[in-house]
Amino acid sequence: xxxxxMVRDSYPEPAPPTAREIARxxxxxxxxxxxxRPRLLWGxxxxxxxxxxxxxxxTVVGGNTPAPPRPSGPVHLDDRALVLAAAEKAEQQxxxxxxxEDRIDGQSYIMRPKTGTYAITGATTESFAWWxxxxxxxxxxxxxxxxxxxxxxxxxxxxxxxxxPSRFRVWSSDHYYTYTAKAQKWQLDGPNRGxxxxxxxxxxxxxxxxxxxxxxxxxxxxAEMFMGDEEMKKLTxxxxxxxxxxxxxxxxxxxxxxxxxxxxxxxxxxxRALADQPGIHxxxxxxxxxxxxxxALASDDRTTTVTGEFGEPKAERGTYxxxxxIIFDQRTGALLSVQDEVTKPGGPYxxxxxxxxxxxxxxxSSGWTDTKPTPPAALPFH
Amino acid sequence: xxxDPPPHPAESFDEVFDAYFAEIHRYAAKRLGPDAAADxxxxxxxxxxxxxxxxxxxxxxxxxxxxxxxxxxxxxHQRTETRALRAxxxxxxxxxxxxxxxxxxxxxxxxxxxGELAGAIAALPRGQRDxxxxxxxxxxxxxxxxxxxxxxxxxxxxxxxxxxxxxxxxLGGTNxxxxxxxxxx
Numbered sequence: 001x002x003x004x005x006m007v008r009d010s011y012p013e014p015a016p017p018t019a020r021e022i023a024r025x026x027x028x029x030x031x032x033x034x035x036x037r038p039r040l041l042w043g044x045x046x047x048x049x050x051x052x053x054x055x056x057x058x059t060v061v062g063g064n065t066p067a068p069p070r071p072s073g074p075v076h077l078d079d080r081a082l083v084l085a086a087a088e089k090a091e092q093q094x095x096x097x098x099x100x101e102d103r104i105d106g107q108s109y110i111m112r113p114k115t116g117t118y119a120i121t122g123a124t125t126e127s128f129a130w131w132x133x134x135x136x137x138x139x140x141x142x143x144x145x146x147x148x149x150x151x152x153x154x155x156x157x158x159x160x161x162x163x164x165p166s167r168f169r170v171w172s173s174d175h176y177y178t179y180t181a182k183a184q185k186w187q188l189d190g191p192n193r194g195x196x197x198x199x200x201x202x203x204x205x206x207x208x209x210x211x212x213x214x215x216x217x218x219x220x221x222x223a224e225m226f227m228g229d230e231e232m233k234k235l236t237x238x239x240x241x242x243x244x245x246x247x248x249x250x251x252x253x254x255x256x257x258x259x260x261x262x263x264x265x266x267x268x269x270x271x272r273a274l275a276d277q278p279g280i281h282x283x284x285x286x287x288x289x290x291x292x293x294x295x296a297l298a299s300d301d302r303t304t305t306v307t308g309e310f311g312e313p314k315a316e317r318g319t320y321x322x323x324x325x326i327i328f329d330q331r332t333g334a335l336l337s338v339q340d341e342v343t344k345p346g347g348p349y350x351x352x353x354x355x356x357x358x359x360x361x362x363x364x365s366s367g368w369t370d371t372k373p374t375p376p377a378a379l380p381f382h
Numbered sequence: 383x384x385x386d387p388p389p390h391p392a393e394s395f396d397e398v399f400d401a402y403f404a405e406i407h408r409y410a411a412k413r414l415g416p417d418a419a420a421d422x423x424x425x426x427x428x429x430x431x432x433x434x435x436x437x438x439x440x441x442x443x444x445x446x447x448x449x450x451x452x453x454x455x456x457x458x459h460q461r462t463e464t465r466a467l468r469a470x471x472x473x474x475x476x477x478x479x480x481x482x483x484x485x486x487x488x489x490x491x492x493x494x495x496x497g498e499l500a501g502a503i504a505a506l507p508r509g510q511r512d513x514x515x516x517x518x519x520x521x522x523x524x525x526x527x528x529x530x531x532x533x534x535x536x537x538x539x540x541x542x543x544x545x546x547x548x549x550x551x552x553l554g555g556t557n558x559x560x561x562x563x564x565x566x567x
Contacts, residue, residue, distance in 0.1 A: 003546040003553075007518040010499050013409030016404055016419060025424035026399060174465050233431070317545050 028078045030096050045314045096368030097137070099203060099261045100130040104380055106289060108151055109170035109179070110348055112161070112315055120168050121289065122148040122179035124366070128186070128375035132200025134209055139199035142375045148179035149381055151289070151357070158267035171348075174310040186375050203260035217265035223273040228254055234343045241296030247299040249326045252337065255326055258335040259366060267333055274326070286327050288337035290380060294327040301343040318347030322358055337362035391444060392432035393414055399427055405445070406452050411530050412519050414462045422459060426452040442529035449520050450530030460508065466503035502552035508547040513538055 105123035110117060128142040150159040166181040169340055188194055201209040203222050208228075215259055225231075227250045254274045258267060274280055279300050286296035289335070301323035308317045321344035329335040339360035342349045364380055391398050408424055411419035430437075430451050437447055456463070504512060512531060516522045522530060522540045533540075 003549045004514070004518045004542075006499065006553075007503065007514060007549070011412045014408060014416055014419065017407040017423065019422075021420035022403060025403060025420070025427055028424055028428050029395065029399065173461060174468070253486060293420070 002276045003038040064113055067114045096370045097133050098130050098369050098373050100373035101259050101366040102364040103361055104364055105361045108357060111168055111170060113160045116158040118155040119151040120148050121151045122168060130373040135201035137199055138199035140195035141193045142188055143185045143193050147181040147183045147186040156331035171313060171316050175353045183379060204256050207260045215262060215266045217270045219273040222269045227277060246356045247277060250277055251299060251324055251326050255335055255338045286325060288327050288362050289357055290362050292336050294329050294336045296325050296327045299324040316348040318350060320344060320349050335363050391437045395431055395434055402445060402448050406448055409452060409520055413468055413515060414459055415466045418459055419460050421454050426455045429455060444525040444529045449516060449522060464504050467500045498552050502549045506548060510541045513541040514545040517542060551556055
């Protein structure tokens with residue numbers, strides 16, 4: 001018996017794919033926004049994958065409190081009015097030949113030195129993508145790993161107290177991992193990276209150049225089109241089709257659409273439509289990981305319990321509550337960030353405050369240019 | 383694979399999907415478990431669909447091409463794979479994986495992945511693991527693995543040898559048959 005056969009024999013025979021799984025995979029191919037779909041999925045990945053990971057690694061104990069606690073920060077106007085005002089201010093963007101979007105995603109981890117517990121942002125990357133206005137003008141996807149860093153000014157103070165380490169050994173799902181404060185150059189290789197000279201004309205959120213002028217601006221029609229029950233079921237499958245997941249998914253869906261060059265009227269309509277959805281609440285002002293303030297909508301919050309089943313150390317175990325938040329620029333109506341925030345500290349985040357950002361996707365910039373866009377050299381932090 | 387020539391992805395992707403989806407799903411399910419498999423298989427076919435015009439029949443068969451794409455997509459799920467392997471490694475020798483997770487289909491072989499073997503596979507560098515599992519689980523030849531991963535024939539051989547040596551050591555390396563085989567190269 002050789003090792004190859006031993007390996008072969010030692011893997012159990014899995015169940016074949018279900019009819020639903022096959023249909024879902026096929027539906028992905030048949031959807032018209034073909035090129036942008038993976039990016040959309042990637043955007044949604046945060047939600048769907050987080051849901052899947054949760055099912056495996058954690059015990060989820062429901063959610064759906066009608067009035068989740070609000071993060072600190074003054075609220076001057078009626079919360080909902082704020083979001084709607086931002087929607088109105090979504091100004092007409094000038095158009096150009098190339099659309100680009102620069103986004104940053106990151107995940108928080110907890111450092112627990114004797115000098116005081118603080119949070120770092122690790123597993124953080126920046127993705128820069130551009131699309132020609134028309135098919136055949138090309139499209140490109142760049143990415144780079146960003147340095148791990150203390151998450152907030154308060155964390156930075158505690159980090160300095162701990163001797164300003166440049167390596168961070170933290171618990172990550174089911175193992176310890178060391179993140180470093182090293183930056184990477186922009187990469188064009190790897191999954192979801194590279195250029196396609198024949199691409200273009202299709203954008204994030206599954207909209208093509210042809211769709212753009214035909215999108216409705218009416219919030220009811222937009223809600224039907226992008227947040228309808230059928231649409232949501234297609235994305236989640238029945239396994240995740242509870243109300244909490246659906247509202248988070250709608251939020252991600254809108255964020256993907258807002259990353260595309262949709263008109264100001266559509267932008268405003270989408271924000272209004274989202275604000276109307278069940279399970280979505282206006283929460284006033286909030287701050288994103290790039291320290292930008294804006295007005296925010298949030299999903300119901302949900303309870304997560306880390307049981308220690310996957311070897312989590314004691315300090316990581318316990319129960320916390322969190323919600324998904326989308327933040328808009330109050331002046332322009334632009335999308336700033338989608339982030340998961342702690343509403344009731346506990347478990348791994350026991351020493352953090354309400355509003356603590358667990359993970360995020362923030363839009364650093366987006367817009368039209370007449371020349372082919374290139375990613376910015378400057379790092380977004382520091 | 384006999385009979386009609388395989389469909390060309392650029393012309394009839396639906397046929398490619400119908401012919402190979404279950405097989406690619408099986409490969410993903412073996413490596414990642416049933417939950418991630420559907421997503422990975424779907425992503426692999428989406429990726430393939432996007433690249434269908436770039437498919438070159440001179441370089442590789444459709445099946446090989448798809449395994450290459452699936453392996454790349456799988457690469458984004460390293461943690462899931464490592465977690466699945468570690469979970470089995472913790473069970474120790476001789477216990478079925480299905481005892482650990484009720485999601486595994488009831489029809490799985492009673493044996494499951496032996497603990498030490500799982501641990502050793504989990505510890506392999508990704509390049510070696512991909513080569514080993516394409517040979518062991520997908521039954522690809524060295525030539526096909528080279529085409530699927532875009533590496534040279536020689537690299538396939540050396541990665542496979544290194545992987546086998548590691549596994550052998552992990553399993554105690556006491557089987558005289560294995561030693562003999564090593565001598566024959």
